Amino acid sequence: MEPGSAVSAVRSQRVLCGEKILPAVIVIKEGKIHSVLPDSEASAHVAGKVLDVGDSLIMPGIVDSHVHVNEPGRTDWEGYWTATRAAAAGGITTIADMPLNTIPPTTTLRNFNEKLCAATGQCFVDTAFWGGVIPGNQMELKPMCQAGVAGFKCFLIHSGVEEFPHVTDADLHAAMKQLQGTNSVLLFHAEQELSHPVAEKGDPQEYSTFLKSRPDIMELEAIHTVIEFCLQYQVRCHIVHLSSAEPLELIRAAKQAGAPLTVETTHHYLNLSAEDIPGRATQFKCCPPIRGTANQELLWSALKAGDIDMVVSDHSPCTPDLKCLDSGDFTQAWGGISSLQFVLSLFWTSASKRGFSFSDAARLLCEEPARLCRLDNQKGSLIPGHDADLVIWDPEKEFTVKEDNIHHKNKLTPYLDRVLRGMVRFTIVRGQVVYSHGSFSSQPLGKHLLIQNKSTTTV
Ligand SMILES: *[C@@H]1O[C@H](CO)[C@@H](O)[C@H](O)[C@H]1NC(C)=O
Numbered sequence: 001m002e003p004g005s006a007v008s009a010v011r012s013q014r015v016l017c018g019e020k021i022l023p024a025v026i027v028i029k030e031g032k033i034h035s036v037l038p039d040s041e042a043s044a045h046v047a048g049k050v051l052d053v054g055d056s057l058i059m060p061g062i063v064d065s066h067v068h069v070n071e072p073g074r075t076d077w078e079g080y081w082t083a084t085r086a087a088a089a090g091g092i093t094t095i096a097d098m099p100l101n102t103i104p105p106t107t108t109l110r111n112f113n114e115k116l117c118a119a120t121g122q123c124f125v126d127t128a129f130w131g132g133v134i135p136g137n138q139m140e141l142k143p144m145c146q147a148g149v150a151g152f153k154c155f156l157i158h159s160g161v162e163e164f165p166h167v168t169d170a171d172l173h174a175a176m177k178q179l180q181g182t183n184s185v186l187l188f189h190a191e192q193e194l195s196h197p198v199a200e201k202g203d204p205q206e207y208s209t210f211l212k213s214r215p216d217i218m219e220l221e222a223i224h225t226v227i228e229f230c231l232q233y234q235v236r237c238h239i240v241h242l243s244s245a246e247p248l249e250l251i252r253a254a255k256q257a258g259a260p261l262t263v264e265t266t267h268h269y270l271n272l273s274a275e276d277i278p279g280r281a282t283q284f285k286c287c288p289p290i291r292g293t294a295n296q297e298l299l300w301s302a303l304k305a306g307d308i309d310m311v312v313s314d315h316s317p318c319t320p321d322l323k324c325l326d327s328g329d330f331t332q333a334w335g336g337i338s339s340l341q342f343v344l345s346l347f348w349t350s351a352s353k354r355g356f357s358f359s360d361a362a363r364l365l366c367e368e369p370a371r372l373c374r375l376d377n378q379k380g381s382l383i384p385g386h387d388a389d390l391v392i393w394d395p396e397k398e399f400t401v402k403e404d405n406i407h408h409k410n411k412l413t414p415y416l417d418r419v420l421r422g423m424v425r426f427t428i429v430r431g432q433v434v435y436s437h438g439s440f441s442s443q444p445l446g447k448h449l450l451i452q453n454k455s456t457t458t459v
């Protein structure tokens with residue numbers, strides 16, 4: 001099946017049907033899943049091109065709700081063309097772009113429109129957009145909501161870029177008042193500066209020096225703040241990239257108390273650990289930091305227990321010079337990890353060994369991120385009426401990450417030369433093959449997802 005072509009049905013011996021894996025045919029009409037039929041009944045119902053994929057697994061396409069595309073303004077870090085091709089190669093059918101690291105940041109209606117223009121004609125997968133909350137922009141929130149941002153993100157600590165300042169409690173009260181009753185969601189980078197910050201002392205080329213400067217308590221204190229606001233205003237709140245296991249108790253209690261709160265962690269916190277990070281290896285730097293193996297085990301348990309709702313990439317690349325590879329100085333290097341293309345394989349490599357099922361993978365990587373972005377009426381599940389967004393992959397097949405097969409604009413990643421399990425064969429967006437065995441559709445077939453209170457429109 002050529003990339004770019006539309007398929008009217010896909011047959012496999014292994015289709016994720018609810019919790020089960022069954023032989024089935026997915027019938028597609030006008031870009032949507034029309035029906036999922038047992039193999040024996042299918043021949044009577046299918047006309048047109050049937051893609052038979054043997055026993056490759058068919059799952060809903062991955063929804064990655066945490067991606068920094070960086071265009072416009074820092075397009076040398078990443079851009080729509082390269083990011084969405086990498087996504088397609090990794091079985092991702094929807095990304096949601098973060099409001100910062102672009103110039104301008106997505107903090108006004110005007111800036112949002114500028115971003116939509118920059119993304120037009122460049123997306124190989126469907127793309128949603130987060131807005132940002134910064135001091136003083138509360139009157140922009142409702143207009144951005146109406147224009148279709150998926151929700152908003154804010155920082156409780158310096159964001160790393162000057163044009164996206166962090167908020168104070170007063171800013172949060174102002175923003176929450178605007179968001180009440182909108183059904184939107186506020187995402188928090190949950191680290192908070194301590195009243196007695198820990199100085200970065202020690203050898204800057206050692207990872208432990210950086211790790212000690214961002215202790216667990218910074219996350220714990222920030223999450224206290226998030227929960228207070230969440231309970232007071234009953235506005236949906238979401239904690240991005242939880243790295244520390246210490247706040248889990250607090251999170252469980254808040255959810256039990258009825259806080260409309262969700263939590264994500266990232267593939268790097270689940271796979272990488274502080275003990276294994278070599279000196280000078282700044283490709284491992286991100287904020288909050290990758291912590292130790294004992295902490296990591298607790299994150300895996302919380303994922304299994306449902307205390308952590310989803311796993312995303314937080315793909316946040318930059319140019320190699322900003323990673324300070326020459327000096328190997330962790331304190332100076334840009335914090336951000338590149339991984340977008342490898343999220344499914346990364347997750348499956350670790351999760352399959354820990355007894356996670358394909359339906360767990362679909363819940364954590366597809367359904368829950370779609371719900372976060374208010375796309376669950378359309379994305380994230382293989383049910384009739386949903387968009388025919390599929391990843392077709394060989395979960396048992398291994399491959400090695402090499403620069404040559406990385407489609408991100410900048411190739412630096414902590415996963416270079418690693419062997420991962422789970423190889424993507426086809427990625428299908430709304431019934432169209434956007435990726436097949438190393439090749440892409442010649443046209444970018446992705447759409448912008450503009451999210452309304454109830455329904456979603458695509459343009
Ligand atoms: C948005 O949806 C929520 C929940 O469904 C509803 O209560 C609210 O009135 C809606 N707001 C607007 C602005 O349409």
Ligand SMILES: *[C@@H]1O[C@H](CO)[C@@H](O)[C@H](O)[C@H]1NC(C)=O
Nearest residue numbers: 270271272349350418419420
């Ligand atoms: C991380 O991924 C590697 C493969 O690249 C795998 O060998 C290792 O077990 C994973 N680590 C964890 C903690 O799951």
Ligand SMILES: [Zn+2]
Nearest residue numbers: 066098314316
């Ligand atoms: Zn991020």
